[in-house]
Amino acid sequence: MAIVFNFALNINPQQISEIAAGIIWVSFAFSGILIMSRTFVREQEQGGMEGLLLSPISRDVIFLSKVLVSFLFMIAIEAILLPVFATMLNINSFSWILIITVVLATLGFATVGTLFSFMAVKTRSREIMLPVLFFPIILPVILGAIEASKGSFGIGYEPSWNRWLPLIAIFDALFLVICPWIFSYLVEE
Amino acid sequence: MSTQSRPGDTRDDFRPTEHWVLNKLPKYLAILGLILMSINMYFIFVVAPTDIVLGNIQRIFYIHVPMAILSFLGFFIVFLGSLGYFGVWNHIRIYKVLNFKCVQLNTWDAIAHSAAEVGVIFVTLALITGVIWAKPVWGTWWTWEPRLTTTLILWLIYVSYLMLRTYATNKKQGAVYSAVIGIIGFVDVPIVYYSVVWWRSIHPSAVLGPFAESNSLDPTMNLILLFSFLTISVLFTYLLLERIALRKTEDDLSQFKLFAQVKRIEYGD
Numbered sequence: 001m002a003i004v005f006n007f008a009l010n011i012n013p014q015q016i017s018e019i020a021a022g023i024i025w026v027s028f029a030f031s032g033i034l035i036m037s038r039t040f041v042r043e044q045e046q047g048g049m050e051g052l053l054l055s056p057i058s059r060d061v062i063f064l065s066k067v068l069v070s071f072l073f074m075i076a077i078e079a080i081l082l083p084v085f086a087t088m089l090n091i092n093s094f095s096w097i098l099i100i101t102v103v104l105a106t107l108g109f110a111t112v113g114t115l116f117s118f119m120a121v122k123t124r125s126r127e128i129m130l131p132v133l134f135f136p137i138i139l140p141v142i143l144g145a146i147e148a149s150k151g152s153f154g155i156g157y158e159p160s161w162n163r164w165l166p167l168i169a170i171f172d173a174l175f176l177v178i179c180p181w182i183f184s185y186l187v188e189e
Numbered sequence: 190m191s192t193q194s195r196p197g198d199t200r201d202d203f204r205p206t207e208h209w210v211l212n213k214l215p216k217y218l219a220i221l222g223l224i225l226m227s228i229n230m231y232f233i234f235v236v237a238p239t240d241i242v243l244g245n246i247q248r249i250f251y252i253h254v255p256m257a258i259l260s261f262l263g264f265f266i267v268f269l270g271s272l273g274y275f276g277v278w279n280h281i282r283i284y285k286v287l288n289f290k291c292v293q294l295n296t297w298d299a300i301a302h303s304a305a306e307v308g309v310i311f312v313t314l315a316l317i318t319g320v321i322w323a324k325p326v327w328g329t330w331w332t333w334e335p336r337l338t339t340t341l342i343l344w345l346i347y348v349s350y351l352m353l354r355t356y357a358t359n360k361k362q363g364a365v366y367s368a369v370i371g372i373i374g375f376v377d378v379p380i381v382y383y384s385v386v387w388w389r390s391i392h393p394s395a396v397l398g399p400f401a402e403s404n405s406l407d408p409t410m411n412l413i414l415l416f417s418f419l420t421i422s423v424l425f426t427y428l429l430l431e432r433i434a435l436r437k438t439e440d441d442l443s444q445f446k447l448f449a450q451v452k453r454i455e456y457g458d
Contacts (some may be wrong), residue, residue, distance in 0.1 A: 112373070117364045123356040131371065132352060136345040137377050140384035147388065171380055173329055177374060182369050185275050 020089040021149040025105075025142055027085070028078055029135075032106075035073050036113035037130050040121040041065060049187070059187055060180040063114065065181075072108040080101055097152040098166045100165060105145035112137055115179045117187060144168045211434040218427040225420040232413045246267060248323050251414055255421040257315040257340070263308025263425070264347060270301025271371030274364065295440065298364040300373055302354065303432035307425060309347050316340060335385040342381050346374040360443075 043049040052062055082102070085091075113134060120130035148164040233251045240247035272278065274297040317338070324330050331337065350370045357363030 038218045039400075056428060115369070115373075119353070119369065122358065122359060122362065123353065123366070125356055129356055131347075131354065132349045136342050136349065137373060139342055140377070143384045143388055167380070167387075173382075174376065175373075180375065182275075186365060186369065187213065189364075 016089055016091075020085070021146045021153065022090050023089065024082070024085050024149065026073070027081060027144045028106075028145075029109075029138075029142055030076050031081070032074050032109050033131060033134065035070055035077075036110075036117045036134070037120070037127065039070055039114055039117040044121045049116055053187055056128050059184040062184040062187075063180045066118075067114045070114055071106055074106045074110060075103070078106065091153050095152045097165075098149055101145055101148040101152065101168070104165065104168045104172055105141050108141040108168060108175060109138060111172065111175045111179050115183060115186075117185070136185065141168055143170075196307060206307075211430055211437065215427055215430045215434065218423055218430070220425050222420065222423040224417075225423055229417050229420040231241035237411070237413050238407060238409055243326055246322060246325050249318050251417040252421070253315055253318040253322060254414065255418040257312050257316065258342075258418070259425045260308045260311035263304045263311060263429070264343065264378075266304035266429075267301045267308065267347070267350070267371045268375035270297050270304060273297035274301060274368045275372075295364075298368070299433050301368065301439070302364075303349055303429055303436055305347055305350050305367070306432060307372070307428045309344070309351060310428075311425065312340060312344050312347070316344060335382065335388070338385045339378065339382045343378060346370065346377070346407075350374065362403040411444060 040049070045053070045111045053059075086094075116130060116133045116137075120126045120133060123129050144164040148168070151164070229251075233248050237248060237251070239245060269278075274290065274294055276294070278292075319340075320330050323332070350367050353367050353370060356362040357366055
């Protein structure tokens with residue numbers, strides 16, 4: 001992705017720090033949506049979901065475990081990608097703010113993504129439905145993550161993360177409550 | 190043959206809804222809307238004073254503002270209908286009068302579906318009128334300004350809501366899944382709005398409601414805007430009720446087809 005962007009935008013070293021955060025988060029969103037679209041495919045193909053629902057555990061646990069798996073997968077990929085990007089885009093990538101941003105944004109991404117992945121996999125044309133449903137809803141998280149990362153790279157006139165991190169945290173908290181509740185209705189269907 | 194009658198045995202079971210709200214009211218609203226809309230057009234194009242700064246293009250705002258506000262109302266109705274579909278309102282009872290338990294789940298779904306369709310039409314028209322207004326006034330068709338961006342995201346969410354219904358494998362699935370979008374989408378809108386406000390902020394400030402600056406509008410303009418709002422509310426209500434009645438008829442028809450098939454198998458025809 002970084003290489004494609006390099007050719008697509010034809011950037012020079014002065015501009016690169018301005019748009020580095022955007023490039024990083026577009027790549028993360030792209031890899032995230034690939035992971036999300038696979039979350040429930042195996043259950044769907046082999047009927048594993050019925051087995052899970054029959055087992056004596058609550059639906060919230062099933063949902064949150066799925067969220068956790070997607071979250072860990074995304075974090076693993078981001079942990080590999082971030083040093084690579086930092087080298088190629090020539091940015092000072094390590095700061096606690098950046099790590100908190102990545103964790104919070106990935107959590108929101110995984111929570112909403114898992115719910116939508118469950119719906120999209122059951123409709124016709126599942127590959128189209130997931131991005132169409134997902135990106136409008138997740139927009140605040142991606143926007144907040146880009147701006148907070150920019151702040152952590154030391155770009156911008158003010159430390160912008162002190163308003164963006166609470167925003168992402170509120171998003172996470174809200175949807176960590178709503179999504180498991182809705183999931184219990186979804187699996188009844 | 191059994192003497193007990195089952196649903197579908199007689200034609201009366203499949204008559205379109207007889208309730209006056211869905212049957213009679215839309216007809217009167219249509220006539221009222223036609224009269225109000227003609228008066229409204231006269232007000233907008235003849236009575237309303239021309240704006241000194243913006244000129245005649247400003248007249249589009251008498252349509253644009255009510256459309257935008259009513260589309261938000263439509264999406265709020267989608268939210269309420271989706272919650273109703275999940276049975277949330279069944280627990281709420283106000284003085285034993287307003288008892289929502291008698292409302293069928295399918296009716297909640299019909300309300301949410303209809304409100305989403307009408308809301309998408311209204312928000313599309315609000316976007317189109319806004320774009321027409323923006324070109325001469327701001328010198329650009331589109332700008333990534335908070336309210337515009339939020340409205341575009343809103344449009345995307347509810348178009349995906351309608352797409353999800355189309356792509357669902359059956360009606361029940363479509364109803365459940367779109368109710369999820371109806372709830373999550375509505376909860377998400379304030380967050381989207383604040384995120385985009387912090388991201389950037391040239392839209393004219395609010396002229397109506399609690400955040401309005403006083404005396405920002407000429408009194409005549411204010412009255413005409415309110416009248417226009419009333420007119421378009423009548424149009425909105427008419428479209429919503431008519432769509433709910435249509436949706437009810439669609440459901441009855443599909444059920445009728447199902448029963449007809451069952452009968453054909455029963456009688457070996």
